[in-house]
Amino acid sequence: MKVRFWGVRGSIAVPGRDTVEFGGNTSCLELRFGGKNRLIIIDAGTGIRPLGDHLVQNDLPKGPIKTEIFITHTHWDHIIGFPFFQPIYIKSTKLKVYGPITFEEDTIENIMGDLLRYRYFPVLHGELTAGIDYFQLGECEMDLGDGINLKTKYLNHPLLCLGYRFEFKGKVLCTAFDTEPFRNVFSTDPNAPDYDPVASEKGEEAVREENQKLLDFFHGADILIHDCQYTQKEYFASKIGWGHSYFEHAINSALEAGVKKIVLFHHDPPRTDQELFALEKRYHECMANQSALEIVVAREGMEILL
Amino acid sequence: MESNKRLEILQSYIRKLPSFPVTVNKVMEICYDANTSPADLSKVISLDPVLSGKVLQLVNSAYFGFAHEIVSPVRAIIMLGMNTVKNLALGLAVMSTLGNRKNFQALEMDGFWKHSLGVGVVSKLIAKKRNVDPKKLEGYFIAGLLHDIGKIPLNGRFSDEYRLAMEISDRDHQPLSISERQILGIDHTLAGSLIAKNWKLGTEIIDTIAFHHSPETYDGEQKDILFTIILANHFAKRSGIGFSGNPSMEKIGPQVFQHFSGGQETTFDFLHDLSDEVAQEIEKAQIFLKVAQ
Numbered sequence: 162m163k164v165r166f167w168g169v170r171g172s173i174a175v176p177g178r179d180t181v182e183f184g185g186n187t188s189c190l191e192l193r194f195g196g197k198n199r200l201i202i203i204d205a206g207t208g209i210r211p212l213g214d215h216l217v218q219n220d221l222p223k224g225p226i227k228t229e230i231f232i233t234h235t236h237w238d239h240i241i242g243f244p245f246f247q248p249i250y251i252k253s254t255k256l257k258v259y260g261p262i263t264f265e266e267d268t269i270e271n272i273m274g275d276l277l278r279y280r281y282f283p284v285l286h287g288e289l290t291a292g293i294d295y296f297q298l299g300e301c302e303m304d305l306g307d308g309i310n311l312k313t314k315y316l317n318h319p320l321l322c323l324g325y326r327f328e329f330k331g332k333v334l335c336t337a338f339d340t341e342p343f344r345n346v347f348s349t350d351p352n353a354p355d356y357d358p359v360a361s362e363k364g365e366e367a368v369r370e371e372n373q374k375l376l377d378f379f380h381g382a383d384i385l386i387h388d389c390q391y392t393q394k395e396y397f398a399s400k401i402g403w404g405h406s407y408f409e410h411a412i413n414s415a416l417e418a419g420v421k422k423i424v425l426f427h428h429d430p431p432r433t434d435q436e437l438f439a440l441e442k443r444y445h446e447c448m449a450n451q452s453a454l455e456i457v458v459a460r461e462g463m464e465i466l467l
Numbered sequence: 468m469e470s471n472k473r474l475e476i477l478q479s480y481i482r483k484l485p486s487f488p489v490t491v492n493k494v495m496e497i498c499y500d501a502n503t504s505p506a507d508l509s510k511v512i513s514l515d516p517v518l519s520g521k522v523l524q525l526v527n528s529a530y531f532g533f534a535h536e537i538v539s540p541v542r543a544i545i546m547l548g549m550n551t552v553k554n555l556a557l558g559l560a561v562m563s564t565l566g567n568r569k570n571f572q573a574l575e576m577d578g579f580w581k582h583s584l585g586v587g588v589v590s591k592l593i594a595k596k597r598n599v600d601p602k603k604l605e606g607y608f609i610a611g612l613l614h615d616i617g618k619i620p621l622n623g624r625f626s627d628e629y630r631l632a633m634e635i636s637d638r639d640h641q642p643l644s645i646s647e648r649q650i651l652g653i654d655h656t657l658a659g660s661l662i663a664k665n666w667k668l669g670t671e672i673i674d675t676i677a678f679h680h681s682p683e684t685y686d687g688e689q690k691d692i693l694f695t696i697i698l699a700n701h702f703a704k705r706s707g708i709g710f711s712g713n714p715s716m717e718k719i720g721p722q723v724f725q726h727f728s729g730g731q732e733t734t735f736d737f738l739h740d741l742s743d744e745v746a747q748e749i750e751k752a753q754i755f756l757k758v759a760q
Contacts, residue, residue: 297532300535301532347509368545371545374535
């Protein structure tokens with residue numbers, strides 16, 4: 162199994178001199194499996210545009226492009242590149258798009274289709290020549306064929322958002338973006354006016370169990386690609402409830418779940434290369450000789466072989 | 468059938484309606500208070516076993532597709548967030564009281580609820596923009612949501628006549644309340660006010676339901692809420708938010724514009740500026756319709 166990072170940024174694309182090293186494109190991963198070089202894509206952020214160009218140049222000459230895109234959720238930074246994914250304009254392309262429902266009634270097909278409307282884009286979804294099928298996902302387990310097994314799990318984000326766990330020939334790659342730790346929203350302070358001991362206790366239990374379920378989902382992964390939009394300081398200062406994690410939480414989760422390598426992903430748009438280098442150095446130093454966990458800060462263009 | 472006879476049937480129907488549950492009032496109250504704590508929300512849901520059962524049933528439905536069952540409102544709030552659970556609870560509470568699909572014979576149910584919801588949302592937005600006391604905003608929403616409630620028993624009990632009344636309105640471009648009176652001898656403002664009185668909903672809601680097609684005859688205390696609902700109703704119809712069987716665009720009387728101390732044009736401009744917010748609010752509230760399926 163091989164993974165290549167085409168977009169590692171969160172929220173919005175940030176091109177410019179401050180993001181040359183780590184990259185400015187939003188979420189998109191290319192996964193390749195086995196001798197067949199089977200292609201699976203996770204998310205269609207702006208990173209899917211260069212991936213599409215790459216596929217047209219390198220894969221298309223060998224035969225029609227056949228792939229699956231697994232959308233983690235439908236926030237813009239995870240779908241906005243779709244209209245610029247060249248293979249959708251090629252008749253021979255066969256594409257399956259999977260993704261979670263939203264809290265509204267919209268299907269994944271409607272949401273992706275809405276990106277291609279005249280008010281936003283000069284081509285309509287109905288005019289696309291590729292064969293595209295859409296599938297709704299909840300929490301499930303799927304046999305994708307070729308020995309690839311997929312498990313999905315809802316994460317903690319303001320919109321229903323799926324984590325994906327791919328298992329192939331004993332190797333495991335797990336994604337957890339966008340997510341933040343479950344927290345007890347019920348007051349635990351007996352002096353607070355809205356304190357309710359039963360709700361408070363049940364809330365604590367629910368949080369404990371739900372966070373544990375996430376760790377179980379990550380358990381033993383060779384690679385965990387985890388949201389790390391904020392630092393701990395930023396998170397507790399003003400970002401609680403925004404649906405994103407902080408570096409320390411992501412690393413601790415990986416440690417607790419017995420993960421081998423954590424890739425810190427979904428960088429905050431204002432985060433410059435210099436800041437990311439400094440953060441990477443800080444966490445490498447903190448964790449040096451502490452455990453076998455390998456910590457990597459995601460960079461656009463980076464490739465990891467499992 | 469004589470209209471007196473129909474009124475008798477209607478009154479007996481209304482007497483048999485389930486009472487407007489205290490839970491619905493409470494859910495509405497906490498859902499429309501931005502400062503509601505998660506504990507308040509969970510308490511209100513938990514106190515009504517039927518409601519909490521339904522909320523959990525929906526949370527655990529295939530719609531969300533959770534692999535593990537969510538067994539308490541507390542967990543639902545932690546996992547899905549306050550806003551989603553608020554919307555589910557409110558939608559369920561209102562829908563379970565105010566009629567299910569079998570009550571919709573002539574009227575189309577989704578269109579009716581969407582219109583009602585739209586008028587509720589717009590009324591509340593208008594009131595908010597006019598700096599109405601925040602404690603009263605929820606009343607504007609409820610009055611808007613319920614303004615056409617009288618149509619439910621009329622079309623449910625006298626569906627053939629109601630279909631005819633709707634056809635006449637459509638053909639003659641005549642307000643539906645007039646066609647209702649021609650065909651049934653009773654209109655939805657009368658039927659609705661009878662329900663609201665039966666449920667002891669308070670004068671602001673009773674008066675709004677009773678006078679929203681005849682504001683010129685109203686000299687009670689609830690002008691502000693009544694006129695707001697009339698404006699919101701007009702706006703919802705003009706913007707095509709749902710459909711509750713009345714195709715005719717009724718003129719808004721001068722007393723309404725005077726009340727808002729603006730001419731027709733400034734009032735409409737004001738409404739136009741709300742369009743985006745209204746669309747957003749309605750989108751958020753769509754879960755109501757989901758719940759009603």
